[in-house]
Amino acid sequence: xxxxxxxxxxxxxxxxxxxxxxxxxxxxxxxxxxxxxxxxxxxxxxxxxxxxxxxxxxxxxxxxxxxxxxxxxxxxxxxxxxxxxxxxxxxxxxxxxxxxxxxxxxxxxxxxxxxxxxxxxxxxxxxxxxxxxxxxxxxxxxxxxxxxxxxxxxxxxxxxxxxxxxxxxxxxxxx
Amino acid sequence: xxxxxxxxxxxxxxxxxxxxxxxxxxxxxxxxxxxxxxxxxxxxxxxxxxxxxxxxxxxxxxxxxxxxxxxxxxxxxxxxxxxxxxxxxxxxxxxxxxxxxxxxxxxxxxxxxxxxxxxxxxxxxxxxxxxxxxxxxxxxxxxxxxxxxxxxxxxxxxxxxxxxxxxxxxxxxxxxxxxxxxxxxxxxxxxxxxxxxxxxxxxxxxxxxxxxxxxxxxxxxxxxxxxxxxxxxxxxxxxxxxxxxxxxxxxxxxxxxxxxxxxxxxxxxxxxxxxxxxxxxxxxxxxxxxxxxxxxxxxxxxxxxxxxxxxxxxxxxxxxxxxxxxxxxxxxxxxxxxxxxxxxxxxxxxxxxxxxxxxxxxxxxx
Numbered sequence: 001x002x003x004x005x006x007x008x009x010x011x012x013x014x015x016x017x018x019x020x021x022x023x024x025x026x027x028x029x030x031x032x033x034x035x036x037x038x039x040x041x042x043x044x045x046x047x048x049x050x051x052x053x054x055x056x057x058x059x060x061x062x063x064x065x066x067x068x069x070x071x072x073x074x075x076x077x078x079x080x081x082x083x084x085x086x087x088x089x090x091x092x093x094x095x096x097x098x099x100x101x102x103x104x105x106x107x108x109x110x111x112x113x114x115x116x117x118x119x120x121x122x123x124x125x126x127x128x129x130x131x132x133x134x135x136x137x138x139x140x141x142x143x144x145x146x147x148x149x150x151x152x153x154x155x156x157x158x159x160x161x162x163x164x165x166x167x168x169x170x171x172x173x174x175x
Numbered sequence: 176x177x178x179x180x181x182x183x184x185x186x187x188x189x190x191x192x193x194x195x196x197x198x199x200x201x202x203x204x205x206x207x208x209x210x211x212x213x214x215x216x217x218x219x220x221x222x223x224x225x226x227x228x229x230x231x232x233x234x235x236x237x238x239x240x241x242x243x244x245x246x247x248x249x250x251x252x253x254x255x256x257x258x259x260x261x262x263x264x265x266x267x268x269x270x271x272x273x274x275x276x277x278x279x280x281x282x283x284x285x286x287x288x289x290x291x292x293x294x295x296x297x298x299x300x301x302x303x304x305x306x307x308x309x310x311x312x313x314x315x316x317x318x319x320x321x322x323x324x325x326x327x328x329x330x331x332x333x334x335x336x337x338x339x340x341x342x343x344x345x346x347x348x349x350x351x352x353x354x355x356x357x358x359x360x361x362x363x364x365x366x367x368x369x370x371x372x373x374x375x376x377x378x379x380x381x382x383x384x385x386x387x388x389x390x391x392x393x394x395x396x397x398x399x400x401x402x403x404x405x406x407x408x409x410x411x412x413x414x415x416x417x418x419x420x421x422x423x424x425x426x427x428x429x430x431x432x433x434x435x436x437x438x439x440x441x442x443x444x445x446x447x448x449x450x451x452x453x454x455x456x457x458x459x460x461x462x463x464x465x466x467x468x469x470x471x472x473x474x475x476x477x478x479x480x481x482x483x484x485x486x487x488x489x490x491x492x493x494x495x496x497x498x499x500x501x502x503x504x505x506x507x508x509x510x511x512x513x514x515x516x517x518x519x520x521x522x523x524x525x526x527x528x529x530x531x532x533x534x535x536x537x538x539x540x541x
Contacts, residue, residue, distance in 0.1 A: 014501045017501065035469060038500075042519070138196075
């Protein structure tokens with residue numbers, strides 16, 4: 001019997017967490033396999049919080065990798081005005097030593113932010129330059145968007161390079 | 176949806192305002208007034224929906240100790256089906272007569288009345304706000320509680336029904352009885368009447384039981400189902416069927432405190448989260464295993480959004496605080512005059528701490 005894989009999921013806001021949760025359910029994870037570390041609401045520097053939490057969780061994961069081999073983590077941080085590659089470099093730096101290819105760590109960096117992906121995955125048009133974030137709104141379930149993400153529609157991926165990169169990233173944690 | 180509650184002259188609540196969101200975490204030191212806010216909402220439900228005498232709800236001991244006024248004021252702003260209702264109740268204590276009565280009770284939409292009572296005289300208004308026939312009123316009780324539904328007062332009734340969907344949960348598994356001698360449409364705050372509530376739910380919402388049992392099977396090894404065994408005199412004994420190799424019936428009282436809490440929490444998640452409900456959870460984390468907390472919170476938060484209901488959670492537990500901080504944190508504290516003040520708490524990320532760590536250290540900016 002395959003052992004359960006347990007993940008820590010670091011997310012920038014509740015909307016991102018809800019999207020990731022559905023994506024991970026789609027990959028076969030259950031609620032009991034996932035531990036969420038979601039940034040507190042209303043923070044001015046949620047990306048900073050994510051980087052701090054990402055670094056702390058990555059170090060715990062590595063320190064326990066021998067005893068708890070079926071563990072991993074997913075970190076999602078908005079690119080905002082940064083390049084996706086810059087965010088990856090920040091995530092590497094936050095955990096002191098860069099991510100190794102075999103480490104069960106997936107980094108999802110929507111550009112500009114998760115709302116960009118949700119628009120495209122919901123069938124609307126979007127680009128990576130415009131900021132679509134609707135501040136102050138209640139997060140919504142996004143089952144359809146998560147399902148579309150996992151279907152990996154080539155047209156959507158061509159539209160958003162950050163989405164294409166993320167689709168490859170989640171394969172790193174597939175149980 | 177509750178938009179605002181204002182309370183004056185109830186314990187430490189003096190001009191205290193609560194403005195919750197869809198899912199709010201209410202934090203604060205012991206004695207800061209958090210539970211009093213919940214109790215006020217439950218007392219208003221009992222006054223407005225159950226028609227309980229005000230004297231049985233608003234005891235003299237609930238008057239703010241350092242004030243001399245004997246009038247307690249409660250204001251609710253509630254949105255129901257697109258209408259925003261303003262409700263105002265003044266509870267007058269008359270110590271020399273040993274009476275507690277309605278000083279004033281007003282329900283209105285945008286300033287236009289649906290009900291108004293003052294000094295024992297009540298006026299009922301139709302949905303179009305024209306005045307209906309005069310009412311006789313027992314001013315020891317809420318006048319709204321006794322109004323019979325008819326075609327002209329649908330708005331008032333909708334408001335009252337919304338108040339009826341307030342549910343206070345301060346689960347105390349040790350008090351949860353194993354038998355039900357009837358049905359209860361509403362659980363008591365400590366869930367001591369859980370079997371009677373479950374008996375009601377199994378009749379009213381049988382379609383929810385499959386999902387409830389599926390979830391309980393994930394947290395109680397071998398759990399199959401809850402069932403009620405008939406005894407004479409209309410008594411039912413609540414049993415949990417558990418199969419760990421051999422199916423056995425366990426009396427509800429034989430479950431551990433933690434298991435009984437989980438049964439109550441998942442029952443609430445599946446059966447009490449109705450559209451427009453307001454769930455008040457006072458330390459739901461008590462007795463529950465650490466690994467079970469976040470899965471329940473995640474499922475609960477998802478369910479709230481799916482069915483469009485509202486919840487406020489009081490917690491001192493790090494797991495609860497850190498997860499619910501992703502929604503909204505309200506902080507209750509005592510001002511220099513002793514009165515409770517509730518305000519949003521915006522967490523400062525620069526401290527490199529989780530919210531619960533900041534609270535534990537007392538590193539909370541004033």
